[in-house]
Amino acid sequence: MPEDGGAPAEPEAAAAAPAVAAAPARPPEPTRLGGPDKATWAHRDLYDRVFDALHALPSRFRTSLRIAGISATDLFTLNTPLGAAIEQSVVESLNDLRELWDPNQEYQLYSFVRQAQVFPDVRLQTTAPGVANADRVLMGIELKGWFVLAKEGEPSFRYKAAPMACAPQDLLVVYPWTLDEVLSGTPKLLRPFVEEARYAAEQRNYYWENMRTTKGPQAGVKPAPHQAPYPNKGDKFNDEPVSDQGKNFGRVARSRIMDDFITALMLQPLSGIPARYWQAFLKIFAEGNQGDNIERALATLRAQAEGSGDAGLKLDALDKIAEGLLDLTERL
Template sequence: MQPLFAGLMGNQELTTPEPPKPTEPDQTWEHYELWRAVKRAIYTLPSRFESELIISGVLATDLFAFNSSLGATIEEQVIESLNKLRSVWDPQQKYSLYSFERQPQTFPDVVLRASAPDVKPQVLMGIELKGWYALAKEGEPSFRYNVTPAVCAPADLLVVVPWALSKVISGSPQVFTPYVINARQAAEYRNWYWEHARGGKGTDRGVSLSSVTTHYPNKTDQISDQAQKDAGKNFGRFARSKAMDSYIEELFNDKLAGIPLSAWQKFLLLFTEGQTTESVEAGLNALANRARIAPENQRNDLADKFREIGDILAGD
Protein backbone atom coordinates (compact mmCIF):
# COMPACT_ATOMS: atom_id res chain seq x y z
CA MET A 1 0.00 0.00 0.00
CA GLN A 2 1.38 3.36 -0.95
CA PRO A 3 0.66 6.37 1.27
CA LEU A 4 -2.24 8.41 -0.06
CA PHE A 5 -3.00 12.00 0.86
CA ALA A 6 -6.28 13.73 1.57
CA GLY A 7 -7.14 16.69 -0.61
CA LEU A 8 -8.05 20.17 0.58
CA MET A 9 -10.49 20.04 3.48
CA GLY A 10 -13.83 21.79 3.51
CA ASN A 11 -14.29 25.15 1.83
CA GLN A 12 -10.72 26.32 1.67
CA GLU A 13 -9.78 29.59 0.05
CA LEU A 14 -8.47 29.47 -3.49
CA THR A 15 -5.12 30.76 -2.24
CA THR A 16 -4.48 27.62 -0.19
CA PRO A 17 -1.24 26.08 -1.48
CA GLU A 18 -1.21 22.51 -2.72
CA PRO A 19 -0.01 19.86 -0.26
CA PRO A 20 3.61 18.67 -0.62
CA LYS A 21 4.03 16.17 -3.40
CA PRO A 22 5.72 12.75 -3.03
CA THR A 23 9.50 13.00 -3.08
CA GLU A 24 12.44 10.67 -3.42
CA PRO A 25 16.23 10.92 -3.86
CA ASP A 26 17.64 12.00 -7.19
CA GLN A 27 17.85 9.04 -9.56
CA THR A 28 21.47 9.95 -10.33
CA TRP A 29 22.44 9.32 -6.69
CA GLU A 30 24.83 6.37 -6.67
CA HIS A 31 22.84 4.58 -3.95
CA TYR A 32 19.42 5.15 -5.50
CA GLU A 33 18.82 1.47 -6.33
CA LEU A 34 19.75 0.52 -2.76
CA TRP A 35 17.13 2.97 -1.50
CA ARG A 36 14.48 1.44 -3.76
CA ALA A 37 15.46 -2.07 -2.64
CA VAL A 38 15.22 -1.11 1.04
CA LYS A 39 11.68 0.15 0.44
CA ARG A 40 10.81 -3.17 -1.19
CA ALA A 41 12.26 -5.01 1.81
CA ILE A 42 10.14 -2.92 4.18
CA TYR A 43 6.98 -3.89 2.32
CA THR A 44 7.89 -7.58 2.63
CA LEU A 45 8.02 -7.39 6.44
CA PRO A 46 4.53 -8.92 6.97
CA SER A 47 5.72 -12.20 5.43
CA ARG A 48 9.29 -12.09 6.78
CA PHE A 49 8.93 -10.61 10.27
CA GLU A 50 10.25 -12.85 13.06
CA SER A 51 9.60 -12.50 16.77
CA GLU A 52 10.53 -14.68 19.72
CA LEU A 53 7.93 -13.05 21.93
CA ILE A 54 4.97 -15.13 23.06
CA ILE A 55 2.33 -13.27 25.07
CA SER A 56 -0.39 -14.89 27.18
CA GLY A 57 -2.52 -14.23 30.24
CA VAL A 58 -3.13 -10.55 29.43
CA LEU A 59 -5.79 -8.71 31.41
CA ALA A 60 -8.49 -7.04 29.31
CA THR A 61 -7.65 -3.70 30.90
CA ASP A 62 -4.01 -4.07 29.79
CA LEU A 63 -4.63 -4.81 26.11
CA PHE A 64 -4.57 -1.18 25.01
CA ALA A 65 -1.23 -0.60 26.76
CA PHE A 66 0.61 -2.86 24.31
CA ASN A 67 1.88 0.03 22.22
CA SER A 68 3.79 1.58 25.11
CA SER A 69 4.83 -1.65 26.83
CA LEU A 70 5.95 -3.61 23.77
CA GLY A 71 6.47 -0.89 21.14
CA ALA A 72 10.25 -0.60 21.56
CA THR A 73 10.68 -4.38 21.49
CA ILE A 74 8.68 -4.68 18.27
CA GLU A 75 10.74 -1.91 16.67
CA GLU A 76 13.97 -3.69 17.62
CA GLN A 77 12.67 -6.87 16.01
CA VAL A 78 11.74 -4.94 12.87
CA ILE A 79 15.37 -3.82 12.63
CA GLU A 80 16.57 -7.41 13.08
CA SER A 81 14.19 -8.54 10.35
CA LEU A 82 15.46 -5.87 7.96
CA ASN A 83 19.04 -7.03 8.48
CA LYS A 84 17.95 -10.60 7.81
CA LEU A 85 16.39 -9.34 4.56
CA ARG A 86 19.80 -8.38 3.16
CA SER A 87 19.23 -10.70 0.20
CA VAL A 88 16.35 -8.41 -0.78
CA TRP A 89 18.04 -5.02 -0.41
CA ASP A 90 21.65 -6.08 -1.13
CA PRO A 91 21.50 -9.17 -3.36
CA GLN A 92 25.00 -8.60 -4.79
CA GLN A 93 26.60 -7.88 -1.39
CA LYS A 94 27.73 -4.42 -2.47
CA TYR A 95 26.91 -3.09 1.00
CA SER A 96 28.21 -5.93 3.13
CA LEU A 97 29.89 -3.46 5.49
CA TYR A 98 26.57 -1.74 6.24
CA SER A 99 23.73 -2.81 8.50
CA PHE A 100 20.67 -1.23 10.07
CA GLU A 101 21.15 -0.14 13.67
CA ARG A 102 19.19 1.82 16.21
CA GLN A 103 20.39 5.19 17.49
CA PRO A 104 17.99 6.12 20.31
CA GLN A 105 17.05 9.67 21.29
CA THR A 106 18.00 11.23 17.99
CA PHE A 107 16.69 11.49 14.43
CA PRO A 108 16.31 9.24 12.57
CA ASP A 109 16.18 6.44 15.12
CA VAL A 110 17.39 3.79 12.65
CA VAL A 111 20.30 4.26 10.24
CA LEU A 112 22.03 2.13 7.64
CA ARG A 113 25.54 2.57 9.01
CA ALA A 114 28.99 1.26 8.07
CA SER A 115 30.58 -1.10 10.58
CA ALA A 116 34.10 0.23 9.98
CA PRO A 117 34.96 3.86 10.87
CA ASP A 118 37.02 4.42 7.68
CA VAL A 119 34.13 3.60 5.32
CA LYS A 120 32.58 6.64 3.68
CA PRO A 121 29.85 7.65 3.89
CA GLN A 122 29.23 6.35 7.38
CA VAL A 123 25.45 6.57 6.97
CA LEU A 124 23.64 5.88 3.70
CA MET A 125 20.05 6.47 4.78
CA GLY A 126 17.84 6.68 7.83
CA ILE A 127 14.44 5.41 8.93
CA GLU A 128 12.26 7.04 11.57
CA LEU A 129 10.56 3.86 12.76
CA LYS A 130 7.23 3.83 14.57
CA GLY A 131 5.57 0.65 15.82
CA TRP A 132 1.78 0.87 16.12
CA TYR A 133 -0.44 -1.53 18.03
CA ALA A 134 -3.26 -1.59 15.48
CA LEU A 135 -5.98 -2.55 17.99
CA ALA A 136 -5.36 0.45 20.24
CA LYS A 137 -8.33 2.53 21.38
CA GLU A 138 -7.55 5.53 19.18
CA GLY A 139 -7.90 3.66 15.91
CA GLU A 140 -4.91 5.59 14.57
CA PRO A 141 -1.20 5.94 15.42
CA SER A 142 -0.61 8.34 18.30
CA PHE A 143 3.09 9.08 17.73
CA ARG A 144 4.38 12.62 17.39
CA TYR A 145 6.56 13.65 14.48
CA ASN A 146 7.98 17.13 15.08
CA VAL A 147 11.26 17.00 13.16
CA THR A 148 11.91 19.97 10.89
CA PRO A 149 12.03 19.17 7.15
CA ALA A 150 15.56 20.49 6.64
CA VAL A 151 17.27 17.81 8.76
CA CYS A 152 15.72 14.99 6.71
CA ALA A 153 18.16 13.64 4.13
CA PRO A 154 16.62 12.92 0.69
CA ALA A 155 16.75 9.14 1.29
CA ASP A 156 15.32 9.19 4.83
CA LEU A 157 11.97 7.50 5.41
CA LEU A 158 9.19 7.62 7.98
CA VAL A 159 7.93 4.04 8.45
CA VAL A 160 4.96 3.03 10.59
CA VAL A 161 4.68 -0.72 11.26
CA PRO A 162 1.26 -1.83 12.55
CA TRP A 163 1.12 -5.02 14.60
CA ALA A 164 -1.16 -7.17 16.74
CA LEU A 165 -0.92 -10.49 18.52
CA SER A 166 -1.47 -13.52 16.28
CA LYS A 167 -4.31 -14.83 18.47
CA VAL A 168 -5.66 -11.36 19.21
CA ILE A 169 -5.21 -11.54 23.00
CA SER A 170 -2.24 -13.91 23.01
CA GLY A 171 0.42 -15.34 20.74
CA SER A 172 3.34 -13.75 18.91
CA PRO A 173 3.39 -10.28 17.36
CA GLN A 174 2.24 -10.22 13.73
CA VAL A 175 2.95 -7.20 11.55
CA PHE A 176 0.87 -5.80 8.71
CA THR A 177 1.66 -3.75 5.63
CA PRO A 178 3.76 -0.74 6.73
CA TYR A 179 3.07 2.88 5.94
CA VAL A 180 6.09 4.35 4.15
CA ILE A 181 6.66 7.99 3.23
CA ASN A 182 9.69 10.17 2.57
CA ALA A 183 10.67 11.74 5.91
CA ARG A 184 11.02 15.26 4.54
CA GLN A 185 7.70 15.09 2.75
CA ALA A 186 6.01 13.92 5.95
CA ALA A 187 7.44 16.88 7.89
CA GLU A 188 6.40 19.31 5.16
CA TYR A 189 2.92 17.78 4.99
CA ARG A 190 2.49 18.09 8.75
CA ASN A 191 3.36 21.81 8.60
CA TRP A 192 1.16 22.36 5.53
CA TYR A 193 -1.81 20.74 7.24
CA TRP A 194 -1.33 22.79 10.41
CA GLU A 195 -1.05 26.07 8.56
CA HIS A 196 -3.56 25.60 5.73
CA ALA A 197 -5.84 22.57 5.93
CA ARG A 198 -6.98 21.84 9.48
CA GLY A 199 -10.45 22.85 10.57
CA GLY A 200 -11.49 24.97 13.52
CA LYS A 201 -11.51 28.65 14.28
CA GLY A 202 -8.70 31.07 14.73
CA THR A 203 -6.11 32.65 12.51
CA ASP A 204 -2.92 31.89 14.45
CA ARG A 205 -1.74 28.85 12.50
CA GLY A 206 1.93 29.66 12.24
CA VAL A 207 4.76 27.15 12.63
CA SER A 208 8.17 28.15 13.95
CA LEU A 209 10.84 26.20 12.11
CA SER A 210 13.94 24.83 13.77
CA SER A 211 17.16 26.51 12.67
CA VAL A 212 19.00 23.17 12.43
CA THR A 213 19.63 22.03 8.87
CA THR A 214 22.24 19.28 9.36
CA HIS A 215 21.38 15.76 8.24
CA TYR A 216 21.79 13.12 10.95
CA PRO A 217 21.93 15.67 13.78
CA ASN A 218 23.30 15.20 17.29
CA LYS A 219 21.11 14.30 20.26
CA THR A 220 21.42 17.82 21.67
CA ASP A 221 20.33 19.61 18.49
CA GLN A 222 16.93 21.30 18.75
CA ILE A 223 15.44 19.84 15.57
CA SER A 224 11.70 20.13 16.33
CA ASP A 225 9.33 22.56 14.66
CA GLN A 226 6.78 24.14 16.97
CA ALA A 227 3.30 25.49 16.50
CA GLN A 228 3.08 29.14 17.48
CA LYS A 229 -0.24 28.40 19.18
CA ASP A 230 -1.26 24.87 20.19
CA ALA A 231 -3.62 24.85 23.17
CA GLY A 232 -4.68 21.27 22.42
CA LYS A 233 -1.11 19.97 22.10
CA ASN A 234 -1.96 18.38 18.76
CA PHE A 235 0.92 19.64 16.63
CA GLY A 236 3.09 16.72 15.58
CA ARG A 237 0.32 14.11 15.82
CA PHE A 238 1.01 13.01 12.26
CA ALA A 239 -2.02 10.75 11.86
CA ARG A 240 -4.28 13.74 12.54
CA SER A 241 -2.92 15.51 9.48
CA LYS A 242 -5.16 13.17 7.38
CA ALA A 243 -2.09 11.96 5.49
CA MET A 244 -2.66 8.37 6.64
CA ASP A 245 -6.46 8.22 6.29
CA SER A 246 -6.62 6.11 3.13
CA TYR A 247 -3.89 3.81 4.40
CA ILE A 248 -5.62 3.26 7.75
CA GLU A 249 -8.94 2.53 6.07
CA GLU A 250 -7.30 -0.09 3.87
CA LEU A 251 -5.30 -1.54 6.79
CA PHE A 252 -8.40 -2.15 8.88
CA ASN A 253 -9.78 -4.35 6.11
CA ASP A 254 -6.86 -6.75 6.70
CA LYS A 255 -7.78 -9.83 8.69
CA LEU A 256 -6.51 -11.29 11.92
CA ALA A 257 -7.70 -14.82 12.75
CA GLY A 258 -10.11 -14.50 9.83
CA ILE A 259 -11.79 -11.32 11.12
CA PRO A 260 -11.13 -7.73 9.91
CA LEU A 261 -8.93 -5.63 12.17
CA SER A 262 -11.65 -3.00 12.34
CA ALA A 263 -14.04 -5.52 13.92
CA TRP A 264 -11.45 -6.64 16.49
CA GLN A 265 -10.67 -3.03 17.40
CA LYS A 266 -14.36 -2.21 17.91
CA PHE A 267 -14.88 -5.46 19.81
CA LEU A 268 -12.09 -4.83 22.30
CA LEU A 269 -13.22 -1.26 22.79
CA LEU A 270 -16.80 -2.42 23.39
CA PHE A 271 -15.80 -5.10 25.87
CA THR A 272 -13.50 -2.96 27.97
CA GLU A 273 -15.85 -0.02 28.32
CA GLY A 274 -17.86 -1.68 31.10
CA GLN A 275 -21.09 -2.00 29.14
CA THR A 276 -24.09 -3.95 30.40
CA THR A 277 -24.55 -7.57 29.33
CA GLU A 278 -27.37 -6.54 27.01
CA SER A 279 -25.40 -3.78 25.31
CA VAL A 280 -22.36 -6.04 24.86
CA GLU A 281 -24.57 -8.74 23.30
CA ALA A 282 -26.11 -6.19 20.93
CA GLY A 283 -22.64 -4.89 20.06
CA LEU A 284 -21.34 -8.37 19.31
CA ASN A 285 -24.23 -9.05 16.93
CA ALA A 286 -23.76 -5.69 15.23
CA LEU A 287 -20.03 -6.34 14.74
CA ALA A 288 -20.73 -9.76 13.25
CA ASN A 289 -23.19 -8.26 10.77
CA ARG A 290 -20.78 -5.47 9.86
CA ALA A 291 -18.05 -7.94 8.91
CA ARG A 292 -19.56 -8.32 5.41
CA ILE A 293 -19.70 -12.10 5.54
CA ALA A 294 -22.81 -12.90 3.53
CA PRO A 295 -23.99 -16.38 4.66
CA GLU A 296 -25.95 -16.25 7.92
CA ASN A 297 -24.17 -19.29 9.38
CA GLN A 298 -20.79 -17.56 8.90
CA ARG A 299 -22.09 -14.44 10.63
CA ASN A 300 -23.19 -16.62 13.54
CA ASP A 301 -19.76 -18.27 13.65
CA LEU A 302 -18.18 -14.85 13.74
CA ALA A 303 -20.39 -13.74 16.63
CA ASP A 304 -19.46 -16.96 18.44
CA LYS A 305 -15.75 -16.17 18.02
CA PHE A 306 -16.25 -12.75 19.55
CA ARG A 307 -18.17 -14.27 22.45
CA GLU A 308 -15.48 -16.90 22.99
CA ILE A 309 -12.77 -14.27 23.38
CA GLY A 310 -15.15 -12.17 25.46
CA ASP A 311 -15.51 -15.09 27.87
CA ILE A 312 -11.72 -15.45 28.07
CA LEU A 313 -11.35 -11.75 28.88
CA ALA A 314 -14.12 -11.96 31.46
CA GLY A 315 -12.25 -14.75 33.20
CA ASP A 316 -9.02 -12.71 33.59
Protein backbone atom coordinates in the same frame (compact mmCIF):
# COMPACT_ATOMS: atom_id res chain seq x y z
CA MET B 1 -46.21 57.41 -17.09
CA PRO B 2 -44.28 60.57 -17.88
CA GLU B 3 -46.41 63.50 -19.08
CA ASP B 4 -44.97 63.43 -22.59
CA GLY B 5 -46.14 59.83 -23.06
CA GLY B 6 -42.62 58.56 -23.49
CA ALA B 7 -41.21 55.39 -22.02
CA PRO B 8 -41.23 55.03 -18.25
CA ALA B 9 -38.13 56.30 -16.54
CA GLU B 10 -35.57 53.66 -15.67
CA PRO B 11 -35.42 52.99 -11.92
CA GLU B 12 -32.27 54.14 -10.27
CA ALA B 13 -29.68 51.43 -10.07
CA ALA B 14 -29.55 49.76 -6.71
CA ALA B 15 -26.62 50.75 -4.61
CA ALA B 16 -23.73 48.39 -5.24
CA ALA B 17 -23.27 45.80 -2.50
CA PRO B 18 -20.09 46.23 -0.57
CA ALA B 19 -17.34 43.99 -1.87
CA VAL B 20 -16.69 40.91 0.24
CA ALA B 21 -13.07 40.00 0.55
CA ALA B 22 -12.43 36.57 -0.87
CA ALA B 23 -10.94 34.02 1.49
CA PRO B 24 -7.25 33.63 0.81
CA ALA B 25 -6.55 30.74 -1.49
CA ARG B 26 -5.15 27.68 0.18
CA PRO B 27 -1.54 27.12 -0.90
CA PRO B 28 -0.81 24.04 -2.99
CA GLU B 29 -0.21 20.83 -1.06
CA PRO B 30 3.29 19.38 -0.79
CA THR B 31 4.40 16.83 -3.35
CA ARG B 32 6.59 13.78 -3.06
CA LEU B 33 10.15 13.92 -4.33
CA GLY B 34 10.01 10.43 -5.78
CA GLY B 35 13.08 9.43 -3.80
CA PRO B 36 16.66 10.63 -4.20
CA ASP B 37 17.86 11.85 -7.58
CA LYS B 38 19.96 9.16 -9.23
CA ALA B 39 21.99 11.80 -11.05
CA THR B 40 23.19 13.38 -7.81
CA TRP B 41 23.12 10.46 -5.34
CA ALA B 42 25.13 7.37 -6.16
CA HIS B 43 23.07 4.97 -4.03
CA ARG B 44 19.65 5.16 -5.70
CA ASP B 45 19.66 1.42 -6.43
CA LEU B 46 20.31 0.74 -2.74
CA TYR B 47 17.34 2.94 -1.83
CA ASP B 48 15.05 1.02 -4.18
CA ARG B 49 16.21 -2.34 -2.79
CA VAL B 50 15.73 -1.21 0.82
CA PHE B 51 12.23 -0.01 -0.12
CA ASP B 52 11.44 -3.50 -1.47
CA ALA B 53 13.02 -5.20 1.54
CA LEU B 54 10.82 -3.21 3.93
CA HIS B 55 7.74 -4.63 2.19
CA ALA B 56 9.17 -8.16 2.17
CA LEU B 57 10.12 -8.07 5.85
CA PRO B 58 6.75 -9.11 7.43
CA SER B 59 6.95 -12.58 5.89
CA ARG B 60 10.50 -13.00 7.26
CA PHE B 61 9.95 -11.37 10.65
CA ARG B 62 10.90 -13.45 13.67
CA THR B 63 10.73 -12.63 17.36
CA SER B 64 11.05 -14.62 20.58
CA LEU B 65 8.28 -12.58 22.20
CA ARG B 66 5.10 -14.40 23.14
CA ILE B 67 2.11 -12.93 24.93
CA ALA B 68 -0.24 -15.05 27.03
CA GLY B 69 -2.40 -14.67 30.10
CA ILE B 70 -3.39 -11.06 29.39
CA SER B 71 -7.04 -10.11 29.76
CA ALA B 72 -8.69 -9.14 26.49
CA THR B 73 -9.68 -5.84 28.10
CA ASP B 74 -6.00 -5.09 28.78
CA LEU B 75 -4.78 -5.68 25.23
CA PHE B 76 -4.83 -1.93 24.56
CA THR B 77 -1.91 -1.53 26.95
CA LEU B 78 0.44 -3.62 24.81
CA ASN B 79 1.50 -0.99 22.32
CA THR B 80 3.88 0.97 24.53
CA PRO B 81 5.78 -1.83 26.33
CA LEU B 82 6.04 -4.04 23.26
CA GLY B 83 6.54 -1.33 20.68
CA ALA B 84 10.25 -0.76 21.34
CA ALA B 85 11.01 -4.49 21.41
CA ILE B 86 9.20 -5.06 18.12
CA GLU B 87 10.96 -2.10 16.50
CA GLN B 88 14.33 -3.49 17.55
CA SER B 89 13.34 -6.87 16.09
CA VAL B 90 12.45 -5.11 12.83
CA VAL B 91 15.97 -3.65 12.64
CA GLU B 92 17.53 -7.07 13.28
CA SER B 93 15.30 -8.62 10.62
CA LEU B 94 16.22 -5.90 8.15
CA ASN B 95 19.91 -6.67 8.63
CA ASP B 96 19.10 -10.36 8.13
CA LEU B 97 17.65 -9.41 4.73
CA ARG B 98 20.99 -8.13 3.50
CA GLU B 99 20.81 -10.43 0.49
CA LEU B 100 17.82 -8.36 -0.70
CA TRP B 101 19.24 -4.86 -0.28
CA ASP B 102 22.94 -5.64 -0.82
CA PRO B 103 22.99 -8.58 -3.26
CA ASN B 104 26.40 -7.63 -4.67
CA GLN B 105 27.97 -7.04 -1.24
CA GLU B 106 28.76 -3.42 -2.03
CA TYR B 107 27.79 -2.24 1.45
CA GLN B 108 29.46 -4.79 3.71
CA LEU B 109 30.75 -2.00 5.95
CA TYR B 110 27.20 -0.78 6.61
CA SER B 111 24.37 -2.03 8.78
CA PHE B 112 21.08 -0.71 10.09
CA VAL B 113 21.46 0.59 13.64
CA ARG B 114 18.70 1.75 15.96
CA GLN B 115 19.61 4.46 18.43
CA ALA B 116 17.66 6.57 20.87
CA GLN B 117 17.25 10.34 20.85
CA VAL B 118 18.46 10.96 17.32
CA PHE B 119 16.66 11.34 14.02
CA PRO B 120 15.99 9.20 12.13
CA ASP B 121 16.06 6.53 14.82
CA VAL B 122 17.34 3.86 12.41
CA ARG B 123 20.31 4.66 10.21
CA LEU B 124 22.18 2.67 7.60
CA GLN B 125 25.66 3.61 8.74
CA THR B 126 29.26 2.57 9.28
CA THR B 127 31.93 3.32 11.85
CA ALA B 128 34.73 1.84 9.74
CA PRO B 129 37.90 3.94 9.57
CA GLY B 130 38.70 5.66 6.32
CA VAL B 131 35.10 6.35 5.32
CA ALA B 132 34.44 10.03 4.59
CA ASN B 133 32.13 11.77 7.06
CA ALA B 134 29.65 12.50 4.28
CA ASP B 135 29.31 8.76 3.63
CA ARG B 136 29.06 7.49 7.19
CA VAL B 137 25.24 7.58 7.06
CA LEU B 138 23.68 6.57 3.75
CA MET B 139 19.99 6.70 4.63
CA GLY B 140 17.65 6.78 7.58
CA ILE B 141 14.33 5.28 8.64
CA GLU B 142 12.03 6.76 11.24
CA LEU B 143 10.50 3.50 12.46
CA LYS B 144 7.18 3.16 14.27
CA GLY B 145 5.18 0.16 15.42
CA TRP B 146 1.39 0.26 15.67
CA PHE B 147 -0.77 -2.26 17.50
CA VAL B 148 -3.69 -2.63 15.12
CA LEU B 149 -6.22 -3.24 17.90
CA ALA B 150 -5.24 -0.08 19.80
CA LYS B 151 -8.19 1.91 21.11
CA GLU B 152 -7.71 4.94 18.84
CA GLY B 153 -8.17 2.97 15.63
CA GLU B 154 -5.21 4.84 14.12
CA PRO B 155 -1.51 5.30 14.96
CA SER B 156 -1.06 7.83 17.76
CA PHE B 157 2.69 8.41 17.53
CA ARG B 158 4.07 11.92 17.12
CA TYR B 159 6.42 12.78 14.27
CA LYS B 160 7.78 16.32 14.57
CA ALA B 161 11.04 16.37 12.58
CA ALA B 162 11.51 19.41 10.38
CA PRO B 163 11.20 18.65 6.65
CA MET B 164 14.77 19.76 5.96
CA ALA B 165 16.06 17.49 8.74
CA CYS B 166 15.10 14.67 6.34
CA ALA B 167 17.35 13.67 3.46
CA PRO B 168 15.58 12.77 0.18
CA GLN B 169 16.40 9.09 0.81
CA ASP B 170 14.98 9.00 4.36
CA LEU B 171 11.74 7.13 5.01
CA LEU B 172 8.96 7.09 7.57
CA VAL B 173 7.95 3.45 8.10
CA VAL B 174 5.03 2.23 10.21
CA TYR B 175 4.66 -1.49 10.86
CA PRO B 176 1.19 -2.50 12.03
CA TRP B 177 1.32 -5.57 14.22
CA THR B 178 -1.04 -7.95 15.91
CA LEU B 179 -0.79 -11.27 17.73
CA ASP B 180 -0.96 -14.43 15.65
CA GLU B 181 -3.86 -15.73 17.78
CA VAL B 182 -5.41 -12.24 17.93
CA LEU B 183 -5.81 -12.17 21.73
CA SER B 184 -2.56 -13.97 22.51
CA GLY B 185 0.48 -15.44 20.84
CA THR B 186 3.52 -14.12 19.00
CA PRO B 187 3.56 -10.64 17.42
CA LYS B 188 3.34 -10.69 13.64
CA LEU B 189 3.81 -7.80 11.26
CA LEU B 190 1.36 -6.72 8.61
CA ARG B 191 1.95 -4.76 5.41
CA PRO B 192 3.89 -1.57 6.26
CA PHE B 193 3.16 2.05 5.54
CA VAL B 194 6.25 3.45 3.81
CA GLU B 195 6.46 7.15 3.00
CA GLU B 196 9.11 9.73 2.17
CA ALA B 197 10.11 11.26 5.51
CA ARG B 198 10.38 14.80 4.12
CA TYR B 199 6.99 14.64 2.41
CA ALA B 200 5.37 13.29 5.60
CA ALA B 201 6.83 16.21 7.57
CA GLU B 202 5.70 18.74 4.97
CA GLN B 203 2.19 17.27 4.84
CA ARG B 204 2.00 17.30 8.65
CA ASN B 205 2.80 21.03 8.69
CA TYR B 206 0.47 21.73 5.78
CA TYR B 207 -2.41 20.02 7.57
CA TRP B 208 -1.70 21.88 10.78
CA GLU B 209 -1.60 25.29 9.10
CA ASN B 210 -4.23 24.93 6.35
CA MET B 211 -6.65 22.04 6.85
CA ARG B 212 -7.83 22.35 10.45
CA THR B 213 -10.62 24.61 11.69
CA THR B 214 -8.05 26.68 13.58
CA LYS B 215 -6.86 29.55 11.38
CA GLY B 216 -4.61 32.56 11.65
CA PRO B 217 -1.39 32.98 13.60
CA GLN B 218 -2.42 30.38 16.19
CA ALA B 219 -2.35 27.71 13.46
CA GLY B 220 1.30 28.36 12.67
CA VAL B 221 4.35 26.13 12.98
CA LYS B 222 7.69 27.33 14.36
CA PRO B 223 10.56 25.87 12.29
CA ALA B 224 13.20 23.88 14.14
CA PRO B 225 16.59 25.56 14.68
CA HIS B 226 18.37 22.58 13.09
CA GLN B 227 17.65 22.31 9.36
CA ALA B 228 19.99 19.61 8.03
CA PRO B 229 19.82 15.79 7.78
CA TYR B 230 21.21 13.45 10.40
CA PRO B 231 21.30 15.77 13.42
CA ASN B 232 23.44 14.92 16.41
CA LYS B 233 22.08 14.18 19.84
CA GLY B 234 21.15 17.53 21.39
CA ASP B 235 20.36 19.27 18.09
CA LYS B 236 16.87 20.80 18.07
CA PHE B 237 15.43 19.27 14.90
CA ASN B 238 11.71 19.20 15.76
CA ASP B 239 9.22 21.73 14.44
CA GLU B 240 6.85 23.07 17.10
CA PRO B 241 3.30 24.48 16.90
CA VAL B 242 2.54 28.05 17.86
CA SER B 243 -0.42 26.76 19.88
CA ASP B 244 -1.34 23.17 20.69
CA GLN B 245 -3.64 22.88 23.69
CA GLY B 246 -4.63 19.34 22.74
CA LYS B 247 -1.01 18.18 22.27
CA ASN B 248 -1.89 16.82 18.82
CA PHE B 249 0.84 18.34 16.68
CA GLY B 250 2.84 15.59 14.99
CA ARG B 251 0.06 13.00 14.85
CA VAL B 252 0.75 12.05 11.24
CA ALA B 253 -2.32 9.84 10.97
CA ARG B 254 -4.48 12.96 11.33
CA SER B 255 -2.79 14.68 8.39
CA ARG B 256 -4.69 12.26 6.08
CA ILE B 257 -1.67 10.73 4.37
CA MET B 258 -2.49 7.37 6.01
CA ASP B 259 -6.26 7.36 5.39
CA ASP B 260 -6.34 4.85 2.51
CA PHE B 261 -3.75 2.64 4.19
CA ILE B 262 -5.69 2.48 7.48
CA THR B 263 -9.01 1.81 5.72
CA ALA B 264 -7.55 -1.12 3.79
CA LEU B 265 -5.76 -2.48 6.84
CA MET B 266 -8.90 -2.48 8.99
CA LEU B 267 -10.60 -4.69 6.40
CA GLN B 268 -7.85 -7.31 6.68
CA PRO B 269 -9.21 -10.47 8.34
CA LEU B 270 -7.78 -11.69 11.64
CA SER B 271 -9.00 -15.24 12.33
CA GLY B 272 -11.75 -14.66 9.78
CA ILE B 273 -13.00 -11.35 11.21
CA PRO B 274 -11.92 -7.97 9.74
CA ALA B 275 -9.59 -6.11 12.07
CA ARG B 276 -12.01 -3.22 12.50
CA TYR B 277 -14.53 -5.46 14.29
CA TRP B 278 -11.89 -6.83 16.65
CA GLN B 279 -10.86 -3.27 17.42
CA ALA B 280 -14.48 -2.24 17.99
CA PHE B 281 -15.14 -5.31 20.18
CA LEU B 282 -12.24 -4.59 22.47
CA LYS B 283 -13.04 -0.90 22.68
CA ILE B 284 -16.58 -1.71 23.87
CA PHE B 285 -15.22 -3.83 26.73
CA ALA B 286 -12.28 -1.61 27.62
CA GLU B 287 -14.37 1.55 28.01
CA GLY B 288 -15.93 0.26 31.22
CA ASN B 289 -19.35 -0.58 29.81
CA GLN B 290 -21.41 -2.97 31.91
CA GLY B 291 -24.23 -5.46 31.38
CA ASP B 292 -26.99 -4.08 29.18
CA ASN B 293 -24.74 -1.35 27.77
CA ILE B 294 -22.32 -3.96 26.44
CA GLU B 295 -25.12 -6.00 24.90
CA ARG B 296 -26.62 -2.92 23.24
CA ALA B 297 -23.22 -1.90 21.87
CA LEU B 298 -22.65 -5.42 20.52
CA ALA B 299 -26.09 -5.44 18.90
CA THR B 300 -25.32 -2.11 17.22
CA LEU B 301 -21.98 -3.43 16.01
CA ARG B 302 -23.62 -6.57 14.60
CA ALA B 303 -26.19 -4.47 12.73
CA GLN B 304 -23.41 -2.36 11.26
CA ALA B 305 -21.53 -5.51 10.23
CA GLU B 306 -24.66 -7.02 8.63
CA GLY B 307 -25.11 -3.95 6.45
CA SER B 308 -21.45 -3.40 5.67
CA GLY B 309 -21.05 -5.77 2.76
CA ASP B 310 -17.59 -6.78 4.02
CA ALA B 311 -16.41 -9.62 1.80
CA GLY B 312 -16.07 -12.94 3.58
CA LEU B 313 -17.52 -11.73 6.88
CA LYS B 314 -19.31 -14.57 8.66
CA LEU B 315 -21.81 -13.18 11.11
CA ASP B 316 -21.99 -16.41 13.12
CA ALA B 317 -18.23 -16.19 13.71
CA LEU B 318 -18.62 -12.57 14.76
CA ASP B 319 -21.43 -13.55 17.16
CA LYS B 320 -19.30 -16.33 18.64
CA ILE B 321 -16.41 -13.94 19.32
CA ALA B 322 -18.75 -11.38 20.88
CA GLU B 323 -20.26 -14.05 23.15
CA GLY B 324 -16.82 -15.26 24.16
CA LEU B 325 -15.63 -11.77 25.05
CA LEU B 326 -18.84 -11.08 26.96
CA ASP B 327 -18.41 -14.30 28.94
CA LEU B 328 -14.78 -13.42 29.62
CA THR B 329 -15.71 -9.97 30.88
CA GLU B 330 -18.37 -11.38 33.22
CA ARG B 331 -15.77 -13.68 34.79
CA LEU B 332 -13.21 -10.91 35.42
